[in-house]
Amino acid sequence: MTQVDRTREHLIETYRKKAKHYDVTSRLYPAPGYPQRAQRLRAVRALGLRQGDTVIDMACGTGLNFSLLEEAIGPGGRIVGVDLTDAMLARAKDRIAANGWSNVSLVQADAADFDFPSGADAILSTYALTQVPECAQVIAHGAAALSAGGRWVVLDLKVPDNAPGWLGQLGTAVVRPFASIDEWIMRRPWAEIRAAMQEELADPSWTELFFGTAFLAAGTRAKPPVQ
């Protein structure tokens, strides 16, 4: 088993344990009072969705974004939720049934291997992509599959730029007791995501949220030039 496989197995095990209570415990994520709901709303707005659109929620977890997405796309639209962890998807399935949504499909897959369906109007990923070692590749694959004018939006946590090292360590230890904090800090996945969005998309934007503890990265698949 490679190191990447071991990390993936560890992640799945961790989220299997978290799945049952995720919807409640995530309200305290990354800390009690953190404006997570407002950040989600902002991320969904940045997708610029219209009624009837198709949107992919990458690493959707239990589907906490689905109601906001449903509001924006309506019953004529489509949501594809993708996640690595079976137990998180089982919760998402319960949510779909409880709400009677007939336009949501779920796919169990690693983001790194996911074959993005072509022609999606938007891709969203919230509080997940910095955990994916191949995050830049995921952005590139998604960008290539988007329809012209389609939007890619990533919301996730980061270490504030000016935080002293020990504060970053302490903060992320609270946030991510399950991951290798040192590896996450060293790798600076938010910087990789920023660079990939700039590389792959037109009009990339980068907004730091809540004192630099989170970011919203967005961009548009360029329209082909008019001949």
Ligand SMILES: C[S@@+](CC[C@H](N)C(=O)[O-])C[C@H]1O[C@@H](n2cnc3c(N)ncnc32)[C@H](O)[C@@H]1O
């Ligand atoms: C903190 S949860 C976030 C879930 C959801 N996006 C949300 O905003 O509540 C992180 C999710 O990312 C998923 N995940 C982590 N690595 C993944 C990967 N490589 N491919 C797909 N999903 C992954 C986990 O299974 C988990 O459900």
